[in-house]
Structure formats: structure tokens, C-alpha cells
Amino acid sequence: MAYDNRDDNLKETYLSGEDIYNGAIMRVQKWEVALPDGKKAEREIVLHHGAAAIVPLDERGYITLVRQHRVAIDEFTWEIPAGKLDYAGEDPLSCAKRELEEETGYKASNWLKLANVVSTPGYCTERISLYLATELTKSEAHPDVDEFLYCKSIPLAQAVSDVLTGKIIDLKSCLGILMAERMLRDLTVPLNATGFYADSGYLHG
Structure with a gap:
């Protein structure tokens, strides 16, 4: 879909990450992200080849x-x-x-x-x-x-x-x-x- 400038107020930015689990078909990482309001948060992300x-x-x-x-x-x-x-x-x-x-x-x-x-x-x-x-x-x-x-x-x-x-x-x-x-x-x-x-x-x- 076309870019909407309101999206800038939604974007989370990746700051850093560390492995929690590394398995045969996926990895799980804990990410630190910057929120649109400048605060920070943690996200648990599953990395998958597809x-x-x-x-x-x-x-x-x-x-x-x-x-x-x-x-x-x-x-x-x-x-x-x-x-x-x-x-x-x-x-x-x-x-x-x-x-x-x-x-x-x-x-x-x-x-x-x-x-x-x-x-x-x-x-x-x-x-x-x-x-x-x-x-x-x-x-x-x-x-x-x-x-x-x-x-x-x-x-x-x-x-x-x-x-x-x-x-x-x-x-x-x-x-x-x-x-x-x-x-x-x-x-x-x-x-x-x-x-x-x-x-x-x-x-x-």
C-alpha cells in the first residue's frame, strides 16, 4: 500500500537484540525498540526463514x-x-x-x-x-x-x-x-x- 505520513507516528525502531533461544527451525530474540513517543520497550521476536x-x-x-x-x-x-x-x-x-x-x-x-x-x-x-x-x-x-x-x-x-x-x-x-x-x-x-x-x-x- 502507498506510504501514509501518519505512519511516522506508529514506527518502532530496532535498537538492539539478544538471543533467548536458538533452535532447529527458529530463533527467539529479545529486542529493545524505540517507540514513536521516544520511550523504549522490549519485544520478543521469533526469527523464521519463511x-x-x-x-x-x-x-x-x-x-x-x-x-x-x-x-x-x-x-x-x-x-x-x-x-x-x-x-x-x-x-x-x-x-x-x-x-x-x-x-x-x-x-x-x-x-x-x-x-x-x-x-x-x-x-x-x-x-x-x-x-x-x-x-x-x-x-x-x-x-x-x-x-x-x-x-x-x-x-x-x-x-x-x-x-x-x-x-x-x-x-x-x-x-x-x-x-x-x-x-x-x-x-x-x-x-x-x-x-x-x-x-x-x-x-x-
Whole structure:
């Protein structure tokens, strides 16, 4: 968005930082910042390399989701395939291609960038690149040794419904699914009676 000079009255300025925790996928630091009114404050910040997430859409209009148990919330979730960048500065598309094949066994010939988003800007530096992957071919999944998951494919329209009814709660998945559906809808004419977008080849549901 365009610069607004009122933003000058909001800006916090980094002064110094120290490590609190340095782990395998993130670092946590305590920062001292200068507030707009000249006072100082402390912020606890999670430093993260970033991630990539993929909406894999096949020729039927189905997307593939991944089922996992997320111990932090002690819930089983349906999510779009995703994974963290292996290192700071890794090409997000390379990460997306790797994670799609590892988690689902699919390779895609066509990739479209949907968005770059921040997950929790209040305290984390993570940025997630969202992609739509099409023209899929099946190979063999090979998840990381500490990943336990399985996949299912459902119509994109059902996935949208699952987002809106709270069956899919993972934020990157919600956004990726809704953006993919909206983009496909905007690029094509209204649905015909069979559920196909006319002249598109994409199934809506």
C-alpha cells in the first residue's frame, strides 16, 4: 500500500537484540525498540526463514490436502502441502516444488504465485509464499523421517465450504484455498450446468 505520513507516528525502531533461544527451525530474540513517543520497550521476536505452501489442483478440479496431528494445539488438521525454507534466502518456488513432491508424491508442470503473506507479524518474521500448482503428475511421496501424514483429494468447491464452515482451520490453507478459488473464478466465465467453468477445464464442484 502507498506510504501514509501518519505512519511516522506508529514506527518502532530496532535498537538492539539478544538471543533467548536458538533452535532447529527458529530463533527467539529479545529486542529493545524505540517507540514513536521516544520511550523504549522490549519485544520478543521469533526469527523464521519463511515457508512455501501449495494448492495442488488436478484436471478434475480436485485439490490434495494433507492430514497431520499438530501437537501444539493437540488437533488433527487438514492442510495444503507446505514446508519451511531450508535456509534464509532459499528460493520459495524451489521449496514449494520439494515439499509438494515430498508430502503428496505430485510434481507440477505449471506454477502460479498467489501471494506473499506474513503469518503472525506481531511477533514473528515468517513470510509464506502461496502457489497454485497445476498439470500434476504422480510420482512417489517421501515425507521427512519425523513427518507422519496422509493425503486426500477433494473438489475445490468442497474445500472452500470446509474453510467457511470451520472444518479447515489452518490459516495458510484457508487463504490459499480461497485465493485459488477466487482467481479461477475471476479468470473464467460463470459455471455451466455440469459444474465446469465454461472453456476452462476446471471443475468447481
